[in-house]
Structure formats: structure tokens, C-alpha cells
Amino acid sequence: DVKVTQSSRYLVKRTGEKVFLECVQDMDHENMFWYRQDPGLGLRLIYFSYDVKMKEKGDIPEGYSVSREKKERFSLILESASTNQTSMYLCASARGASLYNEQFFGPGTRLTVL
Amino acid sequence: AQSVTQLDSQVPVFEEAPVELRCNYSSSVSVYLFWYVQYPNQGLQLLLKYLSGSTLVKGINGFEAEFNKSQTSFHLRKPSVHISDTAEYFCAVKDGRGNEKLTFGTGTRLTIIP
Numbered sequence: 110d111v112k113v114t115q116s117s118r119y120l121v122k123r124t125g126e127k128v129f130l131e132c133v134q135d136m137d138h139e140n141m142f143w144y145r146q147d148p149g150l151g152l153r154l155i156y157f158s159y160d161v162k163m164k165e166k167g168d169i170p171e172g173y174s175v176s177r178e179k180k181e182r183f184s185l186i187l188e189s190a191s192t193n194q195t196s197m198y199l200c201a202s203a204r205g206a207s208l209y210n211e212q213f214f215g216p217g218t219r220l221t222v223l
Numbered sequence: 224a225q226s227v228t229q230l231d232s233q234v235p236v237f238e239e240a241p242v243e244l245r246c247n248y249s250s251s252v253s254v255y256l257f258w259y260v261q262y263p264n265q266g267l268q269l270l271l272k273y274l275s276g277s278t279l280v281k282g283i284n285g286f287e288a289e290f291n292k293s294q295t296s297f298h299l300r301k302p303s304v305h306i307s308d309t310a311e312y313f314c315a316v317k318d319g320r321g322n323e324k325l326t327f328g329t330g331t332r333l334t335i336i337p
Contacts, residue, residue, distance in 0.1 A: 113266070140323055149232065151313060151329040152267075159323065167324070199266060203323065211257070212325060214266035 112136070113215035115200055121221045128187040130218050132200030139205030141183035142212060143167075143175065146197040158183055159205060190222045225250035225316050229328035236304050237336045244299040244331045246288075246314030256297040257315040257325070258288055267313065273297060284308070309335045 116131035134141065140159050144152040144167075154167030156175040164175050172194060176184045183202075187194055197219050201212040228247045236242045248254060255274050259267040271282025278290040288299045297314060314328040 144327075149329055151229075152327040154324060157323065201267075205323070211269045211272060212267075214259075214268065216264075216266045 113200055113202055113213050115198075115215040115218050117218050118216065119219050119221075121223065122187075122190050123223055124191060126187075126190050126222075128190050128220065128222075130185040130187075130198055130200075130220070132183045132185070132202075132215055133181055134183075134202035134213070135181065136202065136204075136213070137180065138202040138213075139180075140203040140210075140212075141177065142201040142203075143173075143183065143185045144199045144201065145169070146199055146217070152199065155185065190220075192222050194220065195222045196220060225254065225318050225326050227314050227316050227326055227328035229314055229331050231331050232329065233332045233334065235334045235336055238306060239303050241302050242300065242304050242308075242333065244312050244314075244333065246297045246299065246328060248295050248297065248314075248316045250295075250316060250318055252318050255317045256288075256290060257317070258282065258286070258297075258299050259313045259315060259327075260284075261311045261313065261330075263310070270299070270312070304333075304335050306335050306337060308333060 113134045142157040143155045158164045158177040174186045199217045200215040203212045204210040257272045258270040261267045271280045273280045273290045281287045311330045311332050313330050315325045
């Protein structure tokens with residue numbers, strides 16, 4: 110079974126703090142994704158990566174950055190957290206080189222910024 | 224750019240009754256369509272997908288969906304729901320140009336009434 114794990118289920122941070130959200134997948138997938146999920150807005154893509162050290166902006170990259178130093182790990186970074194970044198963050202991974210490949214999701218990290 | 228519309232944000236249904244969750248998409252190119260389910264406090268998992276071929280697609284847990292190109296729809300159905308089907312359901316589209324990005328709808332919360 111594909112497993113995507115996220116470092117924390119719940120996280121509380123203060124405004125202005127630097128926040129790291131970690132995601133690890135164990136299936137040697139090329140593609141990894143970070144989404145945020147908000148009520149009434151569904152899932153919105155923040156960033157994705159199709160290879161080590163490669164990244165592309167998604168639909169809402171402002172206020173976020175990412176890092177992919179190893180194939181299995183994809184980190185989302187909030188340089189200076191703000192209250193409007195309070196949300197559920199979901200990581201996903203998928204095998205590359207095929208349009209048919211489904212994305213596998215982690216359990217999510219619920220981040221609260223006070 | 225593609226988009227997905229899920230008109231119903233909440234659908235209450237009595238146990239053992241049938242259900243249909245609606246999904247409409249727009250895209251200028253051929254698409255691949257997906258339904259994901261999110262059970263409480265979990266990540267998303269794939270229910271079913273349409274890539275090509277038969278327009279009626281069967282998925283897990285007794286769900287099925289029908290691709291209708293003329294109506295640009297991909298509605299999800301189940302003939303008899305169970306309490307365990309209580310979850311949020313997301314429709315998603317990927318375009319056929321090699322882009323790995325998934326565009327999600329805003330979700331439909333299905334509540335089963337005993």
C-alpha cells in the first residue's frame with residue numbers, strides 16, 4: 110500500500126513564526142503536491158514538484174515556499190505565518206510519466222495561526 | 224483553464240435510499256475525471272476515475288459514475304447508501320495535455336440519516 114505521512118496532525122503557531130510542514134511518501138513517486146483545504150473552497154494547489162529540486166507554483170503560492178531535497182520528502186514552508194494561513198494542509202504523491210496515475214493523499218495537518 | 228462545479232454543498236439522504244452527487248466540468252481539451260472521498264479526520268482516497276472507453280465507471284464501495292460529454296457532467300451515484308458513506312466527496316479533473324495538476328470542486332458533504 111502507498112503510504113503518505115505528514116509530520117503533524119495538529120499544529121498551533123503564532124503570527125510571524127516560520128512553519129515547516131513535512132510530507133514523506135514510501136512508494137518512490139516522482140510527483141508530490143501540497144494543497145490547502147478550506148470549507149466551501151475545496152482543495153487548492155499551493156505547489157507541486159515533479160522531481161528532486163524541481164518545483165512549480167500552483168494556484169495559490171503566495172506566502173509559501175517548498176523544498177524537495179530527496180525524492181521521498183516534500184516540505185512546505187510558511188516563512189512568516191499569518192492568520193489567513195489557518196487551514197487544513199494536505200500532501201499528495203503520484204507516479205510520474207502518466208496522465209492516468211491517481212494521487213495518494215496523506216491524512217492532513219490542521220494548522221492554526223494565532 | 225479547466226474548472227469543476229459541484230452545485231450541492233450538502234446532501235442529506237436516508238439510509239438505504241439512492242443518492243446522486245452532481246459534478247459538472249468545463250475544459251477546452253479532453254479531460255480525465257475523478258471522484259475522491261474524504262472520511263472524517265482522514266485524507267482523500269480515490270473512489271473511481273474516468274480515463275476513456277465505457278462512460279459508466281464503477282468504483283469502490285458500490286459507487287458508480289457516468290461521463291456525459293455533451294452535458295460535461297460526471298455525476299456520482301449509489302443505489303442504496305449506508306451510514307458508513309457519510310463523508311465529503313470531491314470531483315476533480317485533469318486535462319489531457321500532460322499537465323499533472325488536478326483541479327478540484329468545492330466538495331459535497333453527504334450525510335446519511337438513520
